[in-house]
Amino acid sequence: MRVLALFPLVLRNLLRQRRRALIAVFSVAFGIAALSVANGYIAWMFYDFREATIESQYAHIQLTRPHYHEDGRADPFRFLLPEDSTAASLAKLDHVRGWGARLAFSGLLSKGETTLSFIGEGFNPATDLTGDRALRIIAGRKLTPADRNTILLGKGLALQLGAQPSDAVVILVDNPGSGLSAIDANVAGIFESVSKAYDDSALLVPIDDARKLLKVSGAHSWLVYLDKTENTATVAEALRRQFDPRQFEVRTWDQLAEFYARAVDLFRQQLDVVRFIVFAIILLGIGNTMMMSVMERTGEIGTMMALGVRRRAVLGQFLAEGALIGLLGGISGLLLAWLASIGVDALQIEMPPPPSLTRGYIARILLTPTIAAEALGIAVMTTVLASLYPAWKASRMMIVDALRKNK
Template identity: 45%
Template sequence: MLELDVAVRNVLRQRRRALFALLTIVGGVVALMLASGFIEWIFLQMRESTIQSQLGHVQVVRSGYFEGGAADPYANLLPADEANGELQSLSTAPGVQVVAPRLAFTGLISFGEATLSFSGEGVDPGKEIRLSKGIQIISGEPMSPSDPTGLVIGEGLAANLGVKVGDRVVLLVTTKSRGVNGVDCHVRGIFSTYSKSFDDSSLRVPLVTARKLVKVAGATNWVVVLDRTDATSLFMEQYGAQLKSKGFDAVPWYDLADFYNKTVVLFSRQVGVVKLLIGMIIILSISNTLSMAVIERMNEIGTVMALGKRRKAVLRMFIIEGVILGLLGGALGVVVGYLLAHLISAIGIPMPPPPGMAKGYIGEIMITPLLVLDALLLAVGTTLIASIVPAWRASNVIIVDALRHQR
């Protein structure tokens, strides 16, 4: 306790130097919180957009579908009966908002003299209202159960094809029996998502029309939407093995979101580089501050050691000073960073479209408890490291030389 009291007094009496050190730590903590908070917000928005526009939280398919069955999806169909016991059981499971069947297919879409390839999905219009919140209808209306030939088409695909709401198009596909089938539809709406590649190639039609077009009665997958994204792992623990025993695979969204996963890895590495640079700046600044303090207090160090103070006690005293600076700077940095994050989020950060996305967005900064802890650990850890060398020098001075210093 005596060493702590002495360390606190030493920090307080060297106000100018302590203030400079605190400003360095606070600046580093604030920079880390704002940068990491912005990346955390991007992760959240990208994750939820991926879930709510394409993947859902969990997809239930025939065993082996994603490993090889996707090449021949019609040979790996799920039961056709919408009142199927397994589907009903999942629909009533705790935490499940909706379970919707989908039928994936590919083909050609023609309008006038233009013909393009597309990737399509047959969906239940009533259930997709709750499932596809990440899909924005920018023109026209969403699909309706009362309009079986009304489809919605991605913004990019619509532009490339030259269609608008109300235009009639022809869909041509290869059926399960390897024949060719077509259907005449009209564009009911044009949609947009976060993913430009998805908007450039995708369309959706009511499930009943997709089944007639492909001439099958089942679904390629059941899409499960939960009330919370962080409940996905719990759902997998409770139902994954059960579904596996019945010939189904339950695949969570994070195993399917390849673009999201790669983006997280890339941005996390960038944040790691920022953290390393901030840490180096703090270490150099605090180390220089404490080294100057050792030089200026050399007579004092020699005196206390001549009076019987052990070298380990001197070492601890300077390390404690560094830790105190880290705690104070970290706490102040967290408060300042938190207030700045809320102010910046209230104003908004206009951002251009990043690679792979269709539109720009207004960014925010999201501060999480883990981020706050990470910032505090950075402040305390770097100051602790920075204090080791100056503390070792102070504890290893020759007493006689220290007493003669500057005399």
């Protein structure tokens, strides 16, 4: 109740110096708008990068044999999963959009006199990598469930090999049990994922062709796609309860995409620098404004204390003024950031791809409730801190000295 009763008085004090109050509010607003725009832009970049990484490489969740990701390259045939029928229950789980078996292998790819090493995967064209975000075809076409002895090449691998859609190639692999195995195949299309390193060596084939080539059944991993990335932890926990941990290992996309975690950490550190700059600007600007207000109202403060107003109440009044400036500036800053997000969406600005990645993205500003709450919190906290010393100085005035200012 005391705070509500104090509000009209605080607002009246600010309106007495409208120009100074507006300058203070807008200095906070522009700082908060800059921080919110930077925060929202990076949040959108993380979101777009995350979804593209999930759809094109890792899926939301992977089921493998234990320690496959650490030791599978050395002896991949020791980590084969059972037949696909064992994984049929995956499609019945809540939030599961689809799943697909993957069979990894490596070998040599030849076209004419050119021979290159590759890292390949067999997948089910009917259920896996079906969306444009998952598999971006830049030449040719996607694979269909009816395709046999047909492959997709990563952009970098196709460029090094000099291969184009409809070209004939030879795939050669080494099976530990049966020796060398080869098939003739045609290039259906050339794709581009989010990772340049992956595209430089990637080859995709229908999983039935991969099993025939390797003379095996089963797969190395089962990839699970969800309706929303936010449900990853819930579904992963359900899978850990459903499948025997001695036979199956469940890993989420963020456990597999280490480069994504490193990129997030880097940008968060950069955003911390932006926060510090905004914090310092508001702190200095509002501190100066509040100190000038204290100096101009010295006589008024002396009169208040002479009439019995406690020093604690004087301190609280000036802190409340600072908090109100922060609140108004924070709300105005969020409004400016929202207008900026509308403008950026309308402009459809295409950004270049980050280092080591192949895809650019359309710039957007993603203003979430978390970003808005953080911005308001920084605005109010910073202005209260900036008001702390002027408020303390006002509350510690000697009444007699302050009253002399009225003369």
